[in-house]
Amino acid sequence: MKTALLLAGLALAGVSSHAFAADNCTVKIKANDAMQYDIKTATVSASCPAITIELTHTGKMPVAAMGHNVVVSQTVLYDAIARDGLKAGAAAGYVPKNDPRVIAATALIGGGQSTKTTFAGSRLKAGGDYAFYCSFPGHATLMRGKLIVVK
Template sequence: MLNGVPSLDRSQGTARRSIPTSVPTCGFGSMQGGRPPGRDPCRSALHFHICQEIHMIRHLLAAAVLLVAAPLAAAATCSVEIESNDAMKYNLANIDISKSCKDFTINLKHVGKLPKAAMGHNVVIAATADMAAVASDGIKAGAAAEYIKADDARVIAHSKMIGGGESTSMTFPVAKLAAGPYSFFCSFPGHSALMKGTITLTP
């Protein structure tokens, strides 16, 4: 045979086709110089099953990459950034917390300029039904307690109070959010009427 063309066995009168030794790459030429570049060996019935296996391997590799990347993406959702300002506002009205997170972190930044004594901000998490009572008892506790009643079992978590230009962070177990609904708010006197939002548990 010459270049894959069937050769004739004159003694037997039959044509015998040699098996190509080059490995097809499905549209990209052969790996060892068998076929000319640009000629798709998948058009050949002899190579069709090989190309099918190559395509299947590519799909399996792509699926494996997605499976590896998925947990990394999920881990990145276990924290949130919140900004507060001198106008008594948060920049978020809702926080999504995934049930897949073991712990969740809230990073609070006060982008205003007023000091803590005049315009302090924090983040308090409690059941929505308890929010008003927690805020009221916090005011009674006073500035020395950063407007959080000591050992208040209704408080799921809270950050420290900060003033303009300051930042703080708090981390809590997601398992503590067993029954809702829950809200987050600022316990500084008079702030919870404006500075509040909802917490949504997601799968």
């Protein structure tokens, strides 16, 4: 009986650590009509071959009034990228096109919609200082968080 419980416990431990490793390559974020993300920090592994950002807009407002996206960059660059995103305009999703400072960006979505983007994990370095934020006009100040990259 004890052996069976020990084996079951070890099997569950193996499954949960594998699930953690898989989850460490995907970041799920919800945004609402109150200009808020549901998380302030996210952790990913630098060893992930690919990292996926999944965004769900849980609000009801349309994209033109309360659009949200997720942009990933080095923290020191977020303010400049958000400013340049304003110049890029709505047609570009408020993200400068082909900007090498942008590590990743989802599409801009409205209430009830979801989107995702995937990028090479090699674009991030363990211990680096990264941020995620919404580039819709006026949102980056409130809607931002820290992306923690571990080995």
